[in-house]
Amino acid sequence: MFYDEIQKISWDETTEKIYKKTADDVRRALRKDRCDVEDFMAMISPAAEPFLEQMAFLSRKYTLERFGKTISMFIPLYITNSCTNSCVYCGFHIQNKMPRTILTEKQIEDEYKAIKKIAPFENILLVTGENPAKADAKYIARALDIAKPYFSNLKIEVMPLSVEDYEMLTHHGMNGVICFQETYNEKNYNIYHPRGMKSKYDWRVNGFDRMGQAGVHSIGMGVLIGLEKEFRTDITMMAYHLRYLEKHYWKTKYSVNFPRMRPAENEGFQPNVIMTDKQLAQITFAMRIFDHDVDISYSTREPAFIRDNMATLGVTTMSAQSKTNPGGYYTYPQALDQFTVNDERTATEIISSLKKLGREPVWKDWDASFDHIKMAG
Ligand code: SF4
Numbered sequence: 294m295f296y297d298e299i300q301k302i303s304w305d306e307t308t309e310k311i312y313k314k315t316a317d318d319v320r321r322a323l324r325k326d327r328c329d330v331e332d333f334m335a336m337i338s339p340a341a342e343p344f345l346e347q348m349a350f351l352s353r354k355y356t357l358e359r360f361g362k363t364i365s366m367f368i369p370l371y372i373t374n375s376c377t378n379s380c381v382y383c384g385f386h387i388q389n390k391m392p393r394t395i396l397t398e399k400q401i402e403d404e405y406k407a408i409k410k411i412a413p414f415e416n417i418l419l420v421t422g423e424n425p426a427k428a429d430a431k432y433i434a435r436a437l438d439i440a441k442p443y444f445s446n447l448k449i450e451v452m453p454l455s456v457e458d459y460e461m462l463t464h465h466g467m468n469g470v471i472c473f474q475e476t477y478n479e480k481n482y483n484i485y486h487p488r489g490m491k492s493k494y495d496w497r498v499n500g501f502d503r504m505g506q507a508g509v510h511s512i513g514m515g516v517l518i519g520l521e522k523e524f525r526t527d528i529t530m531m532a533y534h535l536r537y538l539e540k541h542y543w544k545t546k547y548s549v550n551f552p553r554m555r556p557a558e559n560e561g562f563q564p565n566v567i568m569t570d571k572q573l574a575q576i577t578f579a580m581r582i583f584d585h586d587v588d589i590s591y592s593t594r595e596p597a598f599i600r601d602n603m604a605t606l607g608v609t610t611m612s613a614q615s616k617t618n619p620g621g622y623y624t625y626p627q628a629l630d631q632f633t634v635n636d637e638r639t640a641t642e643i644i645s646s647l648k649k650l651g652r653e654p655v656w657k658d659w660d661a662s663f664d665h666i667k668m669a670g
Contacts, residue, residue: 294502295537296495302533304478307334308526314338323347328583333532336579337525345571348578352607355585363655364647365588365610366640367416369450370404371619372396372436376422378489380475382517382554382562385422387489394619395428401436405443407623411614412640415656416446418471418612423452423490430458437465445657448511452490453500459507470504471513472497473550476520477530485520501534505542512538512545513590518573519554519564528576532583539584548588548610551576553595555633570599574606581607596635597646604652613640 314335322332323344335341336348373395379386396404408414419436421428437447448469449462459470474497476482482494491497504512514535516527528551535547551573554564568576573595580589590610591600600611615634616622636643644654 294499295534296499298537299477299479299498299530299533302530304480304523304526304530307529308523310334311338311523311525311529314340316340316343319344323351323582330529330532330536330583333579333583334525334529336582337528337576341575341579342571345575345578348575348582349606352578352581353605355581356607356609359585360609361653362651363653364604364608365416366412366414366644366654366656367418367446367448367610367612368408368411368414368640369418369420369592369612369615369617370401370408371420371617371621372401372404372433373421373424373428374619375424375427376489377424377426378422378491379487380491381485381487382520382564384561394625395432396436396620396624398435398439400620400624402439403623404620405440409443411622412644413656414640415444416448417444418448418450420449420617421451425452430454430461434462434465437462437467441466448513450513453497454503456503456507459504459509463507463509467509469511469513470509471515471548471550472500472504473515473517473552474498474531474534475515475517476527477516477534478521478527481521498534501538502541505538505545509545511548511588512542513548513550513588515550515552517554518551518568519566522566524566524568524572525576528580532580535584535587546588547584547586548590549580550590550592552592555635573599574603577603577607593634593636597638597643600636600643601646601650604647605650611643613643614638 311334318335319341322328322335374385375393375395376385377387440447447466449467450471479494483492486492514531516531518524521527553568556563588609589607591608592612593615647654
């Protein structure tokens with residue numbers, strides 16, 4: 294399990310290594326066809342900042358080779374904001390006295406119908422908090438069953454589950470799971486996740502092994518940028534994790550995401566670090582050069598101009614017109630969001646921008662699209 298592997302990698306030594314990388318290390322990495330994690334560290338290090346243009350060129354090239362000019366579109370649906378955890382950066386944490394919603398089957402179906410009116414989405418991501426006593430794996434299974442007539446690709450972003458539960462959900466049509474480790478720094482993990490199941494670092498980090506063991510078709514990973522000051526170290530740990538998973542569960546497809554926290558306007562949790570747009574671009578290019586096949590996803594947390602810029606340089610999946618509150622498309626359009634959406638354009642506006650950039654939005658999952666093309670051929 295990855296928890297045992299990460300015990301062998303020192304956080305502090307990794308940080309030191311990243312800052313010691315030189316321009317020569319970067320040049321060496323950029324010449325390689327297949328980079329290792331040491332090369333990745335060089336590409337995300339401050340030493341690589343003068344190489345951004347070269348990195349953008351390579352990232353674009355590898356993305357075109359593997360993904361063509363298409364961007365896979367998805368939409369998230371929060372089906373509950375009930376949560377027993379207390380993540381200090383999240384508005385849905387248990388101490389927050391806010392109205393909690395667990396959508397009924399009828400409300401879930403109303404949301405699906407409302408989403409289909411927005412755009413022809415086929416990829417849906419069902420999102421929950423963590424309250425297994427009220428919204429367990431069986432509840433998620435029902436939401437998947439109801440989704441099947443409306444969507445062809447069903448993914449979930451929910452609490453980490455057992456192998457048996459992941460297996461059960463695949464039988465209900467689930468073909469992907471997204472789970473953010475948030476941070477790989479075990480020493481500080483409980484500062485951000487003090488109580489509830491999410492405070493169990495090993496249960497969360499080993500969740501990816503359980504997904505792999507259950508034969509989940511696609512696994513999405515991410516670290517929350519803003520928690521750890523040394524975000525480069527966190528992303529390096531994710532790169533180690535990605536390589537580990539690819540080796541052990543090689544039939545599975547992988548996606549990564551680097552959600553950035555922004556300073557809260559009120560007295561909420563303030564990020565410990567702000568990743569600049571340039572740093573986000575550098576990390577994205579480095580990830581593409583490190584892993585030509587990984588799907589790189591940008592959500593509507595990112596502003597429109599960043600998403601448009603990166604759509605031609607490495608990003609392969611995007612959400613559009615997202616609501617981050619349960620029932621936000623139809624039932625409760627005014628409820629409290631989990632996080633602020635920065636790209637507030639409608640799906641139609643996003644599609645039109647992507648087309649102007651020479652990108653073709655695809656509504657189905659990558660692999661499903663490719664299978665379809667192969668069958669048609
Ligand atoms: S981040 Fe997720 S698990 Fe944590 S409090 Fe928010 S909804 Fe709950």
